[in-house]
Each structure stands twice: as structure tokens, then as C-alpha cells.
Amino acid sequence: MSAASSSGAWKPGEVVSDQFPAGLRVLVVDDDPTCLVILEKMLRTCLYEVTKCNRAEIALSLLRENKNGFDIVISDVHMPDMDGFKLLEYIGLEMDLPVIMMSADDGKNVVMKGVTHGACDYLIKPVRIEALKNIWQHVVRKKKNEWKDLEHSGSVEEGDRQPKQSEDADYSSSVNEGNWRNAKRRKDEEDEAEERDDTSTLKKPRVVWSVELHQQFVAAVNQLGIDKAVPKKILELMNVPGLTRENVASHLQTLKCNDLVQKYRLYLRRLSGVSQHQNGLGNSFMGPQDASFGSMSSLNGLDLQALAASGQLPAQSLATLQAAALGRSASKSGINMSLVDQRNLFSFEAPKLRFGEGQPQQQLSNSSSKQVNLLHGIPTTMEPKQLANLHQSAQSFGNMSMQVNAHGSQSSSLLMQMGQPQSRGQILNETTGGHVSRLPSSIGQPILSNGIAGGVLARNGVVENGRGPGYNPVSQTSSMVNFPMNHNAELPGNGFPLGSSPGISSLTSKGMFQEDVNSEIKGSRGFVQSYDIFNELHHHRPQDWELQNVGLTFDASQHANSVQGNLDVLPSVLVSQQGFSSSQKSGQSRNTSAVSKAMFSVGEGSEHGNAQNIGQHLNPLLVDHSLKVKAERIADTSCENTFYPEHFGQEDLMSALLKPQQEALGPGESEFDFDGYTMDNIPG
């Protein structure tokens, strides 16, 4: 194929040689000489240029020596010197060529393995010539996608920058905005540089997380288990050519963040009584928020207590978070909205709050209990709605491929999300202060276990209310922080030392609190809000999430929103702190997603284990986003990475909610002490 002699040389619009597919350069690898000879002859008959090779190592060296010497590789699965899938991985990572697997084995598992490892086709032996004559389509398809990615990534990156900056402007109160922005820019640059370094050939475009890619991601995360889903391993499992660890990490983070935000949003929505399920993402959210804020404050206190009492903190935290989110949005009104708009995720908050709406004040326990249920049992009441909300928000985000699963799953997703936020928070912490390490583990688990998601949401909702007024609740949140983060207990790692007394509360508050209160939480506040919810659930998670969000998102100050987009929610991703940190580099959105992802994975791991779930979780992330947004505002609070372990969820939420506006969540991130997950990832 003269036209396509060098990979990536031609673009979709290019006129391909008339001869095509004649001349296609195929490399065949098979240890069976009979098959090899037959295949060679068949391919020659198809007018392809064939190079045959009976050992995988020889094939690899051939490919390495001559990077553009082949267009497609056909390899057997069972080979004595190297497993065909391993070869597939190598080729995908190093040369990014389409690889077709072959085997006499036609079992579904093997074929599935081929697909998940990134093979572009799977042939059953004995191979017929008809099957070979169409292999050129894979070459064309791959090139087409590469080209599209290049184009797309370029524009996307630019696009990302713009909104962020404008967002920054919106958040006037966030002192750290500028910092975030700079940080984000720095991170972006670093990230890009890294990306560039990663590929020797073409400039690595920003990875577009297509559905299939995301599914692969999810599958990898599931396979690893939420706890172990670190970007490096995920990358290995995914075995996608051209994907870097950073991509995976940021994706993970985004999911986590998204999850958190969504949860938060749901929570807020519920609290605010905004249209119940669908609140339109944010707009409706705003309205109720104001109201909710007021109630939030009261709620916050309640939440915490309620949570503490029932260990349902999560719900409360959710409420808090939501409240905070709401509050924040309300307070910021303009900003909030923007947050919401931007982050879509935030809009979830509003709907999320739904569950707590009636109650925001009173007792968050009520709502929180509702939520808590969610958290605990995962599918509690809140969840379905929240999930729906989340889902909605997720959808709005677009990126969040959250697919709101049925209610049941939703709850779990919520939880997961919650967890994610936590993890994210942790991650954030890390970024901010390296606390991230804390989150991962704890967050993931708690979320699932509790209806933390619900709780968190509840809290969020509550928080929101409190926030309205300007986050008085911050102080409240601190009280919240105190709440027994029962969930924290659940969350293994949650004990982040958020700074604020309770630890968790600090987280929540972090997210929410804006500058003042948060000293500890601040950083986390941003996340806290979302985290709170999570905290409750995961205790740690939310915090992490928030923190992460803070860190991540805040860089851009509004990046939190961006995070959401990436909520690809990987169930197992939650843990990826790395994702978080790395995502930071890539920009907040990524981080968030990474976080959210992590979170989702955590929560979902148990339940859904599917990307789907994550999608749903993403919703929570949306919440997170809102949280994040808030966090941004709160950024001031220098989240010292005091991750508050579980308590954080509620209290933090509260605080976060309470102070959404002021706090510049940025720093808060560090405060989040996400248990478990993030911690792990941070080391990267």
C-alpha cells in the first residue's frame, strides 16, 4: 500500500492508492509451520506483502527495527515462547498496529480475552482465505481513528482551557483560583510533555475516552478490583496501544470526581427539593439550593449528628455536601450555576438533593437516613433517584459515561461515587499534600458498604442548605466533622486527618468551606462536599475525592467540572490515586474523573463492577464537581491534605456546603484523606 506505507501517514480524506489493499504489509506469527505456510500463501494470493515468523520475539524485534514496516500483524494465541496476548499487548503499546489473533480455540473466553486485550479481530483456525481478504479494513479503521483522535484532542484541549479560565473569573472569591489555574496549566503542560515523551512517534493526542476504551478501562478496573486498580495495572490490563499511564490515571480520577460530584449534586438536589429526578442539572438546582442552604445549615448540624448517630453519616455528608453544593451554588449563584453548567455534574446535585429535600433541615438524619440507606445498602432510596440524577448529570457532562443503572445500581453507584470522591479527595490530598495515599483504600470500601452515597448525598443536601447563607455551616461542618464518621470506621483508610477536628468533618468542610473554615478542610472542602457524602460512605473517600477535586479541579479552578466529564467511572478505578495525581496534571477534569473513577470502582466494585455503574457514579461525581467547584472557591482553605477519614463525609459536606463559596477548594484537596485508594495511587 503505497499510500499507507507509513502508519499515520494518511488521513481519511486522502486518496488511497488504487492498488489498495494490495501491497498491505502483513506480519504473520505462528509457531505451527504448516499454518504459517498456508497463511503466507493465502495472504500472497490476496496480494498482500507477507513476512512470516514462527517466534514472537523475532516478530517483536522485526517490528521494533522497522517501526513503519508493517501495517498489520496476525498472531496465533498459543505459542511456546510467548503468549499471543502478551505479544498483542506489546505491539499495541509500542507500535500501535492492528493485531488479529488466531486460534483453533473458539471458546468464548478466549475470544473475549482477545477483544479485551485490544485485538482488532479474532480468527478461528483453520483460517479461510475469505477471512483474510478483508483484514485491510482494520488498518484503515485504525488510521482513521488515529487521525480523528489527533484532531479531536487538539481542539478539545483548547476548548478546555477556555472555559476554565472563564470559570476562574467567576469564582472571584476563590483566592486559589489563580493558583489552581496556574497549577493546572502547569500540570497540563507537564502532562502534555509527558504525553509527548511517551510516544516516540506521533505526538500523543489527548486520549478520547470512547465507550469502548472506557469499557476496557472498566473491565480492567473490575479485573483488578477497585482496591488494586492503579493506573499502571489498569494500563497493563487494558493493553491499549498508545495509552499512557497518565491517561489512565486521569481518567480514573475523573471518574472519581464525577462520582463525587454527582452524588453531591443528587444530595443537594434532594435537599433543595429541586425537581426530583431530573432537575435539569443544576438550574433547578440553583433554586432550591438557596432554600436548601438555609436549611442546610441546620441540616448540617443535623446531618452530622444524624450521621454520627446512625453511622449514616454518609447520608448526611451527602446532604451536607449537597447542601454545600447547593449552598455554594446559591451563594455563588452565578458561579454555582456556572459550576453546574460547567460541570454538569453539579447539576446532579440538585436532583440529588431531592431525596433530602423535604428535610434538609431537620434532620438530615431523616434524609440522611434515607441517604444513609443508600449508602449503606447502597440502593437506598436516595440512590435510585440520585442515581438518576447523577445519571442525568452525568449525561449532561457528557463524558461521564455514567449509565445510570437501575436504581439498585444507582445506589451503589452513588456509593461508589461517593467513594470515589473520597478517593479523589485523597488524591487531591496527595496532590496537595500527598495525603492522597490515604484515601484509596478506605473510600472504596465504605462506599459500597454503606449507603454512604446516600448518606453523603444527604449530607450534601444538607450542607447545601447551610451553605446558602454563606456557609456558616462551615463551623457547623466542623461539628460535622466531628460526627462519628462512623463510616469512617468503615472506610478503612478514611481516617484522614483532615485537619479539622473530626477529621472527616474537616473534609467535608473542606470542600465546602471556603476559606475560612477550612483551614483544614478547605482544601478538602471542595471535595468535602462531595466527599462528605462519600465520607459517610466511605469516609475517606469523599474526602479524597474532594481533595482531589480540589486539587485537581481547582487547578483550573473550575476544573472540577471538567473532572466530571471524565467520569468514566471505573469501579475499580476509584482507588487510583495515581489517577488523581496524574489527572491533575492533565487537568482537573481528568483528575476528577480519575477520582471519580476510583471512587466508582470502589463502590461499584462490589456492586456493579461495571463501567455502567461507574457511569452512574459519575453522577455523584457531578456532585463532586459541584463540590469541587466549591472547593475551588474554597481553595483558599489550603487543604492541607488533611484527609478526614470518614467523618469527613458528613461534616465536610456540611462544611463544604456551608462554605462553598468562600472556600477555595483548591487546597482542600490535600486535606482529604482518602483512605485506601488514593493513597495507593499517589505513589503512582
Place this chain on the structure above:
Amino acid sequence: MDRNQVHRQVALMRQSFFDQGFLDEQFIQLEELQDEANPNFVEEVVTLYYRDSTRLILNIEQALEKSPLDFNKLDCHMHQFKGSSSSIGAKKVKSECTQFREYCKAGNGEGCMRTFQQLKKEYAILKKKLETYFQMARQAGPKEIACRPKPKLDICPDLEKNYVGWIPSRFRYTFSF
């Protein structure tokens, strides 16, 4: 017309392979790959198969002598052998391979041994038959007889001239009987 007779004999023998289940569609695929550039392609491949599969059979035999039996290894070897056999279209041999693998999965050592004996028998029978076949085909005349009489499909007589690209061999020829 000795030659014609030989041709007919060769054709009959070939047909019996299919009828009796010794060979399947894959063999025809190999035949289709044969052309002027590789007039003895099928024979070459079959020879290669028998040479290489001897090694595989030896592996299996050695593995069967071990005690206790390592069924995973046996299954692995057999998988390889099965892939090879199926690529030349050795139908009966292939079905014995499948049977062997079933016994391996069930952990039935006795069944494995029995099946393996049966497999070796089929393998030897086919080898003999194909040797005879190729010999006869060479006698009958390399180009026309060694290869299956190619049907020529004269749908568009001009197609071949104007079409630049790959045409399935089935459609490359015009039928003429």
C-alpha cells in the same frame, strides 16, 4: 487414454476422501491456493504437516508415558496438533483430537490413551492415502491433474481484463465442463 483414466482415477480418489470424511473443506482451500506459481502447493503443505506433526505426536506420547498424567500439558500438545491437522483438512484426525481433549478435560487417562491410539491409526491411514493420491496426480500430469479442475465461471468475460484487484479464485475461472 491412459492419462484420462489416470485423471479419472485421481478425481475419484479425491472425491472419496471427501465422501468418506477423511478430508474436509479446508483441503479444498489449499487446492485453491495452488496455481502456476506453486503447482505442488498442496503436496508441499501436506508433507510439511506430516513432518512437523511427527514431533507433536512424539511429545504426546512422551507425556502419556508420564505418571501421573499431566492433563494440562496433554491438552496443550493436542491443541497444537489439532490446529495443524485442521489446517490441512484432516477431518477424522481432527475429530480424534477433539475426543482426546475431551478426555483430558475429564481427566480420563484411559480414554486419552485409547483415543490416542485411534488417532495415530487415522493419522497413518490418511498419510498413506494422500501419498498415493499425490503420486497418481503427478503421474496424471502436474498442472491439470494435480490441481482440481478449476471451474470457469464465464459471467463477465471482460471482467478479468478490466478489474484491477483481487478476485476470489472461485470467480477467476470460467466453467467449462
